Amino acid sequence: MSRMMQKWVVAQPGVQHLNIEESPVPTPAANEILVRVSAVSLNYRDLGVIAGEDGAPSMPFPLTPGSDMAGVVVAAGENVTRFREGDEVIGTFWAGWIDGDWPEHARVVGGKLPGVLAEYIVLHEDWAVHAPRSLDAVRASTLPCAGLTAWFALVEKGALHAGQTVVVQGTGGVALFGLQLARAHGAEVIVTSSSRDKLARALALGATHAIDRLEHPRWDELVRELTGGRGADHVFELAGGDNLGASLRALRQGGRISLIGVLGELSMTLPSVPSFLTRPVIQGIGVGHRRALEALVRAVDATKIEPVVDTAYSFHKLPEALQHLERGAFGKVVVKMVG
Missing domain, CATH: 3.40.50.720 (NAD(P)-binding Rossmann-like Domain)
Structure with a gap:
C-alpha cells in the first residue's frame, strides 16, 4: 500500500478553491530526488498564481502552488550524483536555468510545474542546491526567490x-x-x-x-x-x-x-x-540561475546573514499566511510543514 501525504491544491482560480488533498508519496525516477519539505517561503507572485493571474489561462489547474522550499532528501533515483539521502537542500525558482543567459526551456516551480506546498516533492537533481549550514529550514527557504533576486541585482549584475x-x-x-x-x-x-x-x-x-x-x-x-x-x-x-x-x-x-x-x-x-x-x-531582474544561488548560499554561510522572517505559519494555516502576505510583511512569510 502506498504511503500517503498531504498537499495544498487549488482546483480553479481563486483562494476560495484552495484545499488540502491527500495523494500517494511520489517515487523519484532516474536523476530525481524525493524531498521531505520542511518549510515553504511565500512570494507575492503566489497570490497571482492562486488567483489565476500569473500566466492565465494557461496555468495547469488544478495545481499545487509555492516555489521556494527547504527540505531533506529522503530518497534518490538512479544516476543521481549531486545529492544523497539526508542532505538538506533548497529548490531553485527556475527549473532548468543553471548558468548564463536565461534559457527558453526554463520553467517556474509552482507555476507551469507542480509547486512545493506539499509534504513530499520530487525534483530533478539539477533543480536543487545544498542548503546553507548556518540557517534553519524556515530561513533557508527564503533564499531561492527573494534572496537570489537581491543577490543577482547587487552582486551578480x-x-x-x-x-x-x-x-x-x-x-x-x-x-x-x-x-x-x-x-x-x-x-x-x-x-x-x-x-x-x-x-x-x-x-x-x-x-x-x-x-x-x-x-x-x-x-x-x-x-x-x-x-x-x-x-x-x-x-x-x-x-x-x-x-x-x-x-x-x-x-x-x-x-x-x-x-x-x-x-x-x-x-x-x-x-x-x-x-x-x-x-x-x-x-x-527575474530572480537568477542556480550558480548564483550556490554563490549566495556560500555568502550567507560566510557572513552569517539571517534572513528576516516576519511570521512562520503552520502548514494548515496557509490561507492566513496568504492574507498576511497580501496586507504586507516586514521580511518574509513562511509556512512550516510541522507545528
Missing part, C-alpha cells in the same frame, strides 16, 4: 562593493535582503517606506538612513542630499508607475536601477532627457 550607496524601496523580502547584502559588502543603505515602525526596524537591521515617503514624497531629493549630491549607486525599483522617474533622479551618473517588482502600477514611465543625461543602467 551590479558589482556591489564597499563605499557605494544602495536605495531599497519598502521592507519586503527582496528589499531587506538587499539591505543585508549591501551592508555585508560595506555599502551604505537608504530605505524608503511609508511606515515609521518599519523604518525603525530597518535602521535596527543596519540601514544607514531611513526616508518616510509620507513626510518626503520627493524622496529622491533627500537621497541626493544624504549622498552629498552624488546620488545612489544602486536603486531597487519595486513600485512601478512614475516612481521610476524618482528612482532615476536619485541615481548617480552611470548608476544602476534594478527593476524588481510592480507593487503599485503594472506599467512604468521614465523621463527621456534626464535618462539620457544620467546614463543609467536599467536592468530587469
Whole structure:
C-alpha cells in the first residue's frame, strides 16, 4: 500500500478553491530526488498564481502552488550524483536555468510545474542546491526567490562593493535582503517606506538612513542630499508607475536601477532627457540561475546573514499566511510543514 501525504491544491482560480488533498508519496525516477519539505517561503507572485493571474489561462489547474522550499532528501533515483539521502537542500525558482543567459526551456516551480506546498516533492537533481549550514529550514527557504533576486541585482549584475550607496524601496523580502547584502559588502543603505515602525526596524537591521515617503514624497531629493549630491549607486525599483522617474533622479551618473517588482502600477514611465543625461543602467531582474544561488548560499554561510522572517505559519494555516502576505510583511512569510 502506498504511503500517503498531504498537499495544498487549488482546483480553479481563486483562494476560495484552495484545499488540502491527500495523494500517494511520489517515487523519484532516474536523476530525481524525493524531498521531505520542511518549510515553504511565500512570494507575492503566489497570490497571482492562486488567483489565476500569473500566466492565465494557461496555468495547469488544478495545481499545487509555492516555489521556494527547504527540505531533506529522503530518497534518490538512479544516476543521481549531486545529492544523497539526508542532505538538506533548497529548490531553485527556475527549473532548468543553471548558468548564463536565461534559457527558453526554463520553467517556474509552482507555476507551469507542480509547486512545493506539499509534504513530499520530487525534483530533478539539477533543480536543487545544498542548503546553507548556518540557517534553519524556515530561513533557508527564503533564499531561492527573494534572496537570489537581491543577490543577482547587487552582486551578480551590479558589482556591489564597499563605499557605494544602495536605495531599497519598502521592507519586503527582496528589499531587506538587499539591505543585508549591501551592508555585508560595506555599502551604505537608504530605505524608503511609508511606515515609521518599519523604518525603525530597518535602521535596527543596519540601514544607514531611513526616508518616510509620507513626510518626503520627493524622496529622491533627500537621497541626493544624504549622498552629498552624488546620488545612489544602486536603486531597487519595486513600485512601478512614475516612481521610476524618482528612482532615476536619485541615481548617480552611470548608476544602476534594478527593476524588481510592480507593487503599485503594472506599467512604468521614465523621463527621456534626464535618462539620457544620467546614463543609467536599467536592468530587469527575474530572480537568477542556480550558480548564483550556490554563490549566495556560500555568502550567507560566510557572513552569517539571517534572513528576516516576519511570521512562520503552520502548514494548515496557509490561507492566513496568504492574507498576511497580501496586507504586507516586514521580511518574509513562511509556512512550516510541522507545528
